[in-house]
Every structure is written in structure tokens, then in C-alpha cells.
Amino acid sequence: MQNNPSIAETARRSDIRNRWLLAAPALTTIILAAIGPLLVVLMFSFMVRGDYGDVKYWQFSTNGWLSVLFERDPIDDSLGLSSANFTIFLRSIKLSLITTVITVLLGFPTAYFVATRPEKSRHIWLLLITIPFWTNLLIRTFGIQDVIRNEGLINNVLLKFGLISQPIQMLFTDGAVLLGLTYVYFPLMVLPIYSSLEKLDFRLVEAGYDLYATRAKVLWNIILPLSKPGIIAGSILVFIPCIGAYVTPRVLGGGKNMMLGNLIEQQFGQARDWPFGAALSITLLVIVTLALLIYVRSAARESGSHGH
Amino acid sequence: MVKSQTAAVDVRGLSKHFGEGDTKVIALNNVSIVIGENEFFTLLGPSGCGKTTLLRMIAGFDFQNEGEILLYDENIANLPPFKRPINTVFQNYALFPHMTVSQNIGFGLKMLGKPKPEITARVSEMLKLVQMEELKDRKVSQISGGQQQRVALARALAPQPKVLLLDEPLSALDYKLRKEMQIELKRLQNETGITFIFVTHDQEEALTMSDRIAVMSKGNVLQIGNPREIYDRPADRFVASFIGESNFIVCKVEKKTRGSATACLPDGTSLTVDCPVDLELPQPATIAIRPEHAFISEKPGKNQLAAIIKNIVFLGTDTHVHTQLSDGTAFVVRQQNVIGEKPLQTGQNVGIRIADGAARILKD
Structure with missing residues (x-):
């Protein structure tokens, strides 16, 4: 009888050891694939930028983070708020929100239509909705470009029938980016x-x-x-890739209508400011996380007090 | 036995078919039923007989191909369900999972645009009626099947419908709960004075609860009457076999006077039988005899059927004695168990005496 506690204790310990062992593959994957790279990005954001890209290792600097909100005056080197960056942040959030709302408004009736079809034909409808997904994103985006550019399908037809005398500028506007994002992420809302x-x-x-x-x-x-639950899941699936979208704003928005994804790309490319790019990436992550938290919380609260 | 002369629901020549051509299925074939105010009316039949189709058309979920449905003399057959002052208790209850018990009960009143104080008052009245006051703020997924049943009833009764439809509402409950709910339903009907139209395939349930029953089969109404009439004087062979149990014997009808006839059984026994149908004499016919209207006597005598006992099934209060007549027809006798009685033996030769007036000639 006296030995029982120690036997129980031994059993408990080996139980815990076994659980860690069983969880090891999952934990390794999470650390290697998710947390590790994120820590590297965080580290880079606090280093000095290298002259030809890259960073100067182990030289601490907050310049990357300062660049997120401020810009240095080229003449007197003083810090001022970066209105260009603000515009890009706001445009990214605005376009992502509008895209989410449009895909809900279009996606709900579509999903309802499919769900109310006889069981056999539902699969065909779902297939039709997902087929564009199988085509490369770039090709689809250039396809849209070809339809809406000044010498594109829409303008040509309108001109031919004399409905307009000059082509309407559709490409390289926020509207074009919105059209592209909605088209691309629509299935992620419907499903x-x-x-x-x-x-x-x-x-x-x-x-x-x-x-x-x-x-x-x-x-x-x-x-x-x-x-x-489906609307919430769809909104998350659409909003997150939208706010970091790169190809669509690049091809349909041109240089003027940049979104966060393009700004980040620029830092790792032409601008060669990796710490700033890393800081922007983390900022994007924080925005997405906050948006998700607020959204899920408010959705849960609303369904909790539904009714009278 | 219509409680009142006013007709609450008057179904006239209602027909419904699904599909066309070769795949055409007739769900209802020219059905006419008058249901009185305050009646507990049951549609009884096996699955696929059209009883649920009829109920769904009264509710407005399905629409007829022909015919009319009058609700207090007003034709409602073409109105959508939300414009009919009729509510339904669904087979699976169909409670709204995202609402509490109270919100479910108040839903109909809210949709009718009633003021909030009135809804609150009516909901608490309903909660009291079905004894669910303590669980009013629970989500419907957090209550038991029997409780969900009560909420479904309260929800359908809350808007004070002119007619309440119940689509096999007790089928998901276990035996004991079902018995309790049968009594509960009768009490609710008496207290509310609302006309109930109840659909079931359970003949015992129908006999226990109904003022009147319509027996349906293959889209047709075979007989309408109170439970006693239906049980004692079934209109045809289907009704006789579906409601309660019956023994069927083929015989020859010899003499016929008003309402009764003399039937000659295969073994030569002759029997005076009820004969509600017109027959040309002599003619073969089927007679039906309830198991409890026949008695076993150990020594076969005059005017008794000779039989041999094949099987004896003890049922508690009763015993079913399965016998075989001399021509091979199976015949079941149900007798009440008496203390100290000498038990019957399988293989024993016995006589079966039929009670006076118990045998009845049926249309096939």
C-alpha cells in the first residue's frame, strides 16, 4: 500500500513522457515551419540594412520599424510621418474589406443556389465554381487586364457601337484591383x-x-x-489573402495603386531594405490577427444574444 | 361523433400526384374529409398512404393538383403557409437550434408582429402549459427529446392557430414517454379547444386519442369513424387487418336477411354473420373475426370450428393461442389469463366458439 503513490507517480511521468514523444513530429513541424521563420523575420526587422540587400548581421537598428510609420527628409534628415505608407495601408484594408463584403453579397446567393439543387447536379455546380481556381493566378489576372484595358474587349465593343467616344480608363484603378480580388477569391467565399x-x-x-x-x-x-459559421469562415479566407495580395494589385493596379504586398516586395527587391520589409511583414501579421480577433469576437457575441 | 356541427376543415376532392407519365405516383386520390371544430381527428395509415401529403397540403407546404381545402368556409388551398392560421408540430420537432426555448415559442408571435409585452406574456403562459418554465433560457440542443417535444407543441400553440397539425409527433419518443405524451396531448387539446389533426401509423395511438379516425391506404380514405366504429365495424379487409388483429376465413354465404347472413365454413360449420355489403347468393366471401371474440373449448362441440393448437404465446394479461383450422387456415384466439386455469398444450385438438355477432363479412 505504501508503494502505491510512487507507482502512480512513475506511471504518470511515463505517461507525460509518451505524450511529448507522440506530439514531437507535430511540434517539430510547427517550430521549423511556422515559429522559426517568423522569429528570423522578426530578427531581420531589428538589424541594419545591407548595402546590396540582405542585412548586416547582429547590428541592432530600429530603422526598419521607424520606416513603417515615418520617412526621413532627404535634405535635413528629420523624421516625418510617411503619408505614402499610410495611403497604402488604408488602401489595403479598404480594398480587402470591400472585397469581403462583395464576395459575401455575391457568394451567399450562389452558395444557396447550389445547396438547393438536387444532390446530383450540386457537384457539377461546385466544379464549375472551382474550375477557374485550377488556372494559374497570373494568367487569370492578365485575362482580366485584357478585358478592361483601354484597347480591351469592353472598350472596343463600347467604341464600336458608338456608346463612348473615348476609351474609359478602367485598368490601373482601385476598381480594377477590386474586380480582380473579387474574381479571384469568390470561390473561397462560396465553398x-x-x-x-x-x-x-x-x-x-x-x-x-x-x-x-x-x-x-x-x-x-x-x-x-x-x-x-460559413460566412465567418469565408470572410476570413477572403480577407487574409486580400490584404497581402501581390499579383492582382501589381497587374491591375499598376505602380500607383500599390497594396501592402507590393510595398513589402519592393523592400526585398528594388529598394533593398530588408529590415523595413521584415517590419512591414510583421505589421501585416498584426493587422490580420487583430482584425480576426475583433471579427470573431463580435460574431460570437452577436450569436450569443440573438433574438429578442 | 363530431363534437360540434361547425366544420373547421373541409377537404373537398383533393388529389395530388408526383411525376408524370410512367413515373407518375398518385399520392392522394380524390380525398374528401370534414373535420369538426374542437375535434381530435387522426389520419391513420401505413407509410406511403398519403396521410403526410394530406397534412402538408393543409399546412401549405405542398399544393394540390385538384380540389379545395376550406378553413371555416374560406378556401385556403392556394395560400402560402405563412398566410394560413394553422400551425404544425413536426415529426423531428424542427426547433430552431440557434434560439432558446423561449425564443422558439415566441417566434410565431414575433413574426406576426405582436407587441413585445404580449409575446412575453403569451410565452410564459405557454411555458406553464407545457411545464417548461425552468428551462426557458436553455438552448434547444441542451434539452431532452421529451422536452423538445413539449417546446415544439408550445411553439405551435402559442399563436393560437385555428387548427393544429401533428405529424407523427410521438414516433421519436420511447414507449413510456409516448404514453405520457398521449395523455398530455389530450389534456392540451381539451384545455385549448383547438382542432387537432394528428397523423400516425400507430393504430393503438389512434384508437386511444382520437375523436374520429380516417383510415387511409394508397392515397384513398377507406373509412372515417370514431375508434369504436372503426374497430368493431371495419369497412373492408384492409381496415380490419390494419386496425387491431383479425382472423380471415373464406366461406360461402348461403342465406341473407337484413344486415346478416348465414355463412358456411369450409369444415361445414355454419355461422350467423354481420353482412353490411350487398351480395349475390350463393357467393364466396371473407369473414373477419377478432382474436378476442373467439373462445377455445377443450372439447369441440356443435357450431364450433375444429382446430389444432400450433403455438401458445404468453403476453402477460393475455395469451395468444395460434391454431390451425381443419382446412389449413391459421386462426388466432386471444384469451385472458386466469389464475388456476389448466394450461393448454401445443398439438391439442380443440374447438373454437365464435361470439354472437362477432363475425363479419368484408369486401375484399
């Missing part, structure tokens, strides 16, 4: 909404009609709240 609508018990819709709810009220009070 999660579809998967929550597919699980929806349509007898609940009948129950709603039975209890005097019109079509609009059934949509608002029953279908939307129950498909909220």
Missing part, C-alpha cells in the same frame, strides 16, 4: 457558405413559414443565422 448551407435542415425553413415568417423573414431569422 464555406455552401458547406454550412448544405448542413442546414430545410425543415427548419418550413417551420419558419409555418410560423408566419415570410420568405425575407425566414432568410433573415433562420437561414442567415444558421449559415453564419
